Amino acid sequence: xxSIIKVNNLYHEYxxxxxxxxxKKVALKGINFEVKQGEVFGLLGPNGAGKTTTIKIxxxxxxxxxGNVTLLDKDILKSPGYIRKNINFMLGGERGIYNRLTPIxxxxxxxxxxxxxxxxxxxxxxxELVGLEKNANEETIGFSKGMKQRLHIARVLINNPxxxxxxEPTIGLDPVISEEVRLIISRLSKKNITVILTTHYMQExxxxxxxxxxxxxxxxxxxxxxxxxxSTHSDVKFYEVTCxxxxxxxxxxxxxxxxxxxxxxxxxxxxxxxxxxxxxTIKEVQKEINQFCSIIKINIRDxxxxxxxxxxxx
Amino acid sequence: xxxxxxxLSYKALYSYQNVKTYLTFRVLEPLFxxxxxxxxxxxxxGSEYLNFIVIGNVIYMMVHxxxxxxxxxxxxxxIYGTLPYNIGxxxxxxxxxxKRLLIPIIDTILTFIIxxxxxxxxxxxxxxxxxxxxxxxxxxxxxxxxxxxxxIISGLGVVFKNVNLFLNLSLGLFQIxxxxxxxxxxxxxxxxxxxxxxxxxxxLLGIREVITNSAxxxxxxxxxxxxxxxxxxxxxxxxxxxxxxxxxxxKKGVLFFD
Amino acid sequence: xxxxxxLFFNLxxxxxxxxxxxxxxxxxxxxxxxxxxxxxxxxxxxxNIDKYIFAVGIISAWSFILYASGTALISEKWGGTFELILGxxxxxFRIVLTKSVCNSLIGLLNICLTILYAQIIYGFEIHxxxxxxxxxxxxxxxxxxxxxxxxxxxxxxLFNNVFEYxxxxxxxxxxLSGLFIPVNDLPLIFQPISYVIPMTWSIKSLYxxxxxxxxxxxxxxxxxxxxxxxxxxxxxxxxxIELIFRKTNKIGVF
Ligand SMILES: Nc1ncnc2c1ncn2[C@@H]1O[C@H](COP(=O)(O)OP(=O)(O)OP(=O)(O)O)[C@@H](O)[C@H]1O
Ligand SMILES: [Mg+2]
Numbered sequence: 001x002x003s004i005i006k007v008n009n010l011y012h013e014y015x016x017x018x019x020x021x022x023x024k025k026v027a028l029k030g031i032n033f034e035v036k037q038g039e040v041f042g043l044l045g046p047n048g049a050g051k052t053t054t055i056k057i058x059x060x061x062x063x064x065x066x067g068n069v070t071l072l073d074k075d076i077l078k079s080p081g082y083i084r085k086n087i088n089f090m091l092g093g094e095r096g097i098y099n100r101l102t103p104i105x106x107x108x109x110x111x112x113x114x115x116x117x118x119x120x121x122x123x124x125x126x127x128e129l130v131g132l133e134k135n136a137n138e139e140t141i142g143f144s145k146g147m148k149q150r151l152h153i154a155r156v157l158i159n160n161p162x163x164x165x166x167x168e169p170t171i172g173l174d175p176v177i178s179e180e181v182r183l184i185i186s187r188l189s190k191k192n193i194t195v196i197l198t199t200h201y202m203q204e205x206x207x208x209x210x211x212x213x214x215x216x217x218x219x220x221x222x223x224x225x226x227x228x229x230x231s232t233h234s235d236v237k238f239y240e241v242t243c244x245x246x247x248x249x250x251x252x253x254x255x256x257x258x259x260x261x262x263x264x265x266x267x268x269x270x271x272x273x274x275x276x277x278x279x280x281t282i283k284e285v286q287k288e289i290n291q292f293c294s295i296i297k298i299n300i301r302d303x304x305x306x307x308x309x310x311x312x313x314x
Numbered sequence: 315x316x317x318x319x320x321x322l323s324y325k326a327l328y329s330y331q332n333v334k335t336y337l338t339f340r341v342l343e344p345l346f347x348x349x350x351x352x353x354x355x356x357x358x359x360g361s362e363y364l365n366f367i368v369i370g371n372v373i374y375m376m377v378h379x380x381x382x383x384x385x386x387x388x389x390x391x392x393i394y395g396t397l398p399y400n401i402g403x404x405x406x407x408x409x410x411x412x413k414r415l416l417i418p419i420i421d422t423i424l425t426f427i428i429x430x431x432x433x434x435x436x437x438x439x440x441x442x443x444x445x446x447x448x449x450x451x452x453x454x455x456x457x458x459x460x461x462x463x464x465x466i467i468s469g470l471g472v473v474f475k476n477v478n479l480f481l482n483l484s485l486g487l488f489q490i491x492x493x494x495x496x497x498x499x500x501x502x503x504x505x506x507x508x509x510x511x512x513x514x515x516x517x518l519l520g521i522r523e524v525i526t527n528s529a530x531x532x533x534x535x536x537x538x539x540x541x542x543x544x545x546x547x548x549x550x551x552x553x554x555x556x557x558x559x560x561x562x563x564x565k566k567g568v569l570f571f572d
Numbered sequence: 573x574x575x576x577x578x579l580f581f582n583l584x585x586x587x588x589x590x591x592x593x594x595x596x597x598x599x600x601x602x603x604x605x606x607x608x609x610x611x612x613x614x615x616x617x618x619x620n621i622d623k624y625i626f627a628v629g630i631i632s633a634w635s636f637i638l639y640a641s642g643t644a645l646i647s648e649k650w651g652g653t654f655e656l657i658l659g660x661x662x663x664x665f666r667i668v669l670t671k672s673v674c675n676s677l678i679g680l681l682n683i684c685l686t687i688l689y690a691q692i693i694y695g696f697e698i699h700x701x702x703x704x705x706x707x708x709x710x711x712x713x714x715x716x717x718x719x720x721x722x723x724x725x726x727x728x729x730l731f732n733n734v735f736e737y738x739x740x741x742x743x744x745x746x747x748l749s750g751l752f753i754p755v756n757d758l759p760l761i762f763q764p765i766s767y768v769i770p771m772t773w774s775i776k777s778l779y780x781x782x783x784x785x786x787x788x789x790x791x792x793x794x795x796x797x798x799x800x801x802x803x804x805x806x807x808x809x810x811x812x813i814e815l816i817f818r819k820t821n822k823i824g825v826f
Contacts, residue, residue: 014566014567015566056567059402060402060564061401061402061564062564062565062567063561063564063565081404084404085404089399091395091398095394095395095396096395096398096399097394097395097396098325098326098327098394098396099394100331101322101325101326105317105322105325105326108317108322109319109322109323109326110399110403112318112319112322112405113400113403113404113405113410114403114404114405115404115405155399329736338740339736339740342740343740346740346742346743346747347743349743349747350743350746350747350752353747353752353753354612354752355612356752356753357752357753358612358613358615358616358619358624358752359612359615359616360615360616363615476592478592478593479592479596482596482600482601483600486600486601486603486604489604489608490608490611495608495611495612496608496614496615497615500611500614500615501611
């Protein structure tokens with residue numbers, strides 16, 4: 001399968017004013033990645049990493065200083081018109097909605113801008129997909145953040161896009177609504193729509209994305225499937241041990257034990273958490289710990305994407 | 315539910331959504347404006363200038379309505395954060411702006427009709443039946459040549475943080491240089507020539523001819539031609555400005571200023 | 573002493589001179605009106621121009637007061653500082669008063685700037701037949717603008733879209749206060765309304781002092797009295813508003 005997005009040496013800098021003087025601020029230091037059709041591709045990274053900049057460039061809203069980007073085999077600088085017709089995007093947050101229009105009118109408005117005729121029942125289907133069918137004829141002024149965010153997703157689908165860009169689609173939403181939004185997104189990929197997604201929630205990225213790129217300060221640190229990122233970027237495993245008679249001084253002196261945390265729980269028992277190199281088996285760890293306490297229970301937790309992420313960008 | 319681009323844009327972006335507020339602002343605001351400038355002119359220039367100033371300001375009020383409302387729509391887009399979604403669509407920014415023009419144009423024509431009634435009742439300035447056709451032609455020409463200006467100003471608003479300065483300044487300049495509040499002849503010679511080359515001046519001269527001297531069509535035709543030519547130039551400039559600004563804002567990434 | 577410090581703090585901090593709209597009113601608007609005046613006077617030069625230059629200054633001062641003082645009360649609510657004020661023991665009246673005083677001082681500055689423009693850029697010469705009386709009238713004018721600012725602060729909290737209604741209010745006050753049309757020339761029904769506006773009195777008194785016709789202290793005193801009356805009135809109103817806010821968490825319609 002060929003790549004639907006090809007990003008080659010993408011470089012961008014902004015001109016900013018610092019104390020009245022003009023300065024260059026590099027946002028992207030020449031990044032490379034490719035996305036295949038139907039993939040959900042996640043862009044992760046700390047604030048100011050360059051995620052939104054990347055999305056703005058790919059959606060033709062921003063002209064990059066350097067580098068090549070092709071979407072659907074067309075260059076973003078040469079055929080922005082064709083690309084705009086076949087993609088859509090949302091920039092996150094609750095802005096970007098006309099207060100006085102109803103969802104149906106809002107979608108109609110954009111269908112006119114995308115130069116397509118959509119019958120009302122088709123619009124209703126879109127609203128059903130995002131769970132707004134009951135509010136179809138209400139003014140959006142009173143909508144909650146979650147409703148606005150979902151309306152954005154409906155708008156994004158208005159032109160049957162082949163690629164959609166979702167910049168922080170779950171920002172500021174409560175856990176239940178976020179889950180609903182994630183469900184909608186995962187349905188998109190089943191329709192063979194390519195999704196580019198940014199988020200600050202690692203669990204979300206792990207659940208949704210087929211592949212992930214972690215960007216930091218304008219550079220891609222790693223790219224690959226969540227499993228790949230987790231496996232290559234963690235040399236430790238996470239242990240949780242419930243025990244009694246703990247020798248606190250002794251256990252702190254063990255070299256391999258890192259990020260140790262001790263907590264007293266009921267019955268005078270202690271709960272300890274720590275990281276231990278993956279090279280040791282659980283048996284070996286158990287033996288080591290047993291020197292300092294009597295183990296009641298030992299748990300081992302897999303590395304999460306969050307662990308890998310924190311290691312990578314720290 | 316009527317759902318063409320016109321009604322949707324109107325509902326989404328226009329200030330006055332019902333007849334009551336519309337009339338409040340389109341009857342009272344111009345009326346107060348006319349009364350103020352009329353009182354100023356009456357006591358400074360003399361009673362013989364009363365009609366002069368009222369006619370000037372009725373037409374000025376059209377310009378005011380047109381330009382402010384072209385600008386306001388794009389500003390609402392900025393406030394709502396809908397600008398990137400409009401600009402990122404396959405319809406070009408210029409096309410969106412042109413399509414939306416119809417709303418302020420209709421508003422402007424309504425403003426003129428309401429104001430004509432106002433000044434008839436308050437200042438007894440009458441529009442005779444024979445005047446209607448030349449007046450209509452002149453008004454359409456003025457609207458045409460000012461749409462370009464409105465688009466230029468609102469385009470600047472996409473790139474610059476504060477568009478009000480341009481807006482107020484250009485409205486102020488129209489009040490001074492287009493013969494609204496005093497005859498062009500009092501301007502210094504060089505400035506008078508320049509004044510005759512900006513949009514609105516010639517149209518207003520034509521309108522004065524029609525209303526005060528009951529001028530025939532062929533007397534006002536030169537004014538119309540001149541106003542149209544100026545309008546064509548501003549229109550071409552406006553297209554150029556928007557295209558340039560669009561590219562500029564895509565390069566600088568300042569499209570999303572609030 | 574505290575009041576003085578609060579005033580100073582306000583002048584620096586809250587009269588948002590970085591607001592482009594206020595900059596426009598203070599620095600550019602007088603230029604536009606002076607230019608119009610300048611050319612109108614070319615049409616008919618043989619009249620007393622001093623009062624019209626002051627009139628241009630008053631237009632700007634009034635516009636500034638209308639927008640700045642008009643939002644003095646509700647901007648506290650918008651800025652989220654209203655609750656803090658209620659929590660401290662500085663009264664709401666005092667806060668609005670300090671803001672209104674600042675704005676009126678800027679209004680005075682506006683009038684001075686207009687006179688400066690008129691002399692330097694347009695070469696107008698300004699005469700007054702009695703400097704002391706003119707200055708006294710100006711002081712009373714500022715005093716009445718302060719009281720008017722207070723009234724506006726209360727009044728504007730009653731409208732939903734303040735800014736649009738403020739646009740609507742600019743000219744009627746100027747027409748009715750005798751800036752260009754002498755109040756006696758207004759239709760009879762409007763004359764009582766004119767005399768309810770505090771600046772009408774001080775404008776009349778200012779014009780009289782400039783022209784040098786027989787000066788009547790009646791207008792000067794009237795201006796002081798009616799403005800003082802508004803202070804009392806707004807004091808009562810703002811106390812009410814404070815009380816209602818504690819119960820409903822709302823100021824006017826906001
Ligand atoms: N219009 C602009 N002008 C100047 N600098 C900008 C502009 N937009 C972004 N930047 C800078 O570019 C860098 C990358 O910003 P970007 O918005 O792409 O980050 P991000 O990864 O989306 O961050 P976040 O997670 O906070 O959304 C930042 O340092 C930011 O300050
Ligand atoms: Mg971002």
